[in-house]
Amino acid sequence: MLTVLMILQGIMSILLIVLILLQKGKGANMGVSFGAGASDTLFGATGAMSFFAKITWVLAFLFMINSVAISYYVYKNQTQSTIFTNTTKAPK
Secondary structure, X not given: OHHHXXXXXXXXXXXXXXXXXXXXXXXXXHHHHHOXXXXXXXXXXXXXXXXXXXXXXXXXXXXXHHHHHHHHHHHHHOOOOOOOOOOOOOOO
């Protein structure tokens, strides 16, 4: 189970990096400050998010849930032994 979660984490992290790099930055064009950037979205510059932005938000949410699942799985499967409980006595 941990292997599957870790593989999903790796795939999601690569997808997140690619999606973030594909998005256009806020100040990508000089015309953005004069209202020319409104053509990129359906409802104007301050309206709805782009398709890549929505996918990025969903993927980021799934990434965080998967991170919590991995930490919970590791926490539940760890042993209670520590370096202090597994010590052996030195020979005399």
